Amino acid sequence: QQQVKQSPQSLIVQKGGISIINCAYENTAFDYFPWYQQFPGKGPALLIAIRPDVSEKKEGRFTISFNKSAKQFSLHIMDSQPGDSATYFCAASASGGYNKLIFGAGTRLAVHP
């Protein structure tokens, strides 16, 4: 019940395309859902996060869509750029982000020019 399932494992997108990464969870106590971006040799960087009281949150080219009834959330990267090539992790936490993060397995995104 603590797991967060993430797909796909890897993704190749052409420059200018839309990258979509999906996550699903079981634990209904989760109330905070962040996405992290990680470049090789670096720590994960917080990209965008959502709470279950909204169905969508947009920051620049990055959008989270959240479906509470299906217990699913997804990251959309619009107008994908080669600089977006990285590993993306979804996560979930209870207590609004103060509690431990449970991470998905990660998606390796490659954006080809």
Add this chain to the structure above:
Amino acid sequence: GAGVSQSPSNKVTEKGKDVELRCDPISGHTALYWYRQSLGQGLEFLIYFQGNSAPDKSGLPSDRFSAERTGGSVSTLTIQRTQQEDSAVYLCASTTSGGSVGQFFGPGTRLTVL
């Protein structure tokens, strides 16, 4: 500093030796977290501190692992009698009281046990 810092950035040790990893959280952040990232297990939680106390140690894999935090700031993660399966990147994160700003990660310490 502006972000979470960790030291050393790389540590190579021999099986059976003890190691200490250090984390300096963002100034003013009251909560501090340790995670481990390995190829086989992904990103997994180890322990979290609120101030100097650790309300959740559920992720520590064995009694060879321990952590402390002093002065509500710096934290050290100690691994005793290291094993090859301890090889991983150890990540530290911090956040403010309530966690509303999210958890911010340091660059990690890459531990290699020979």
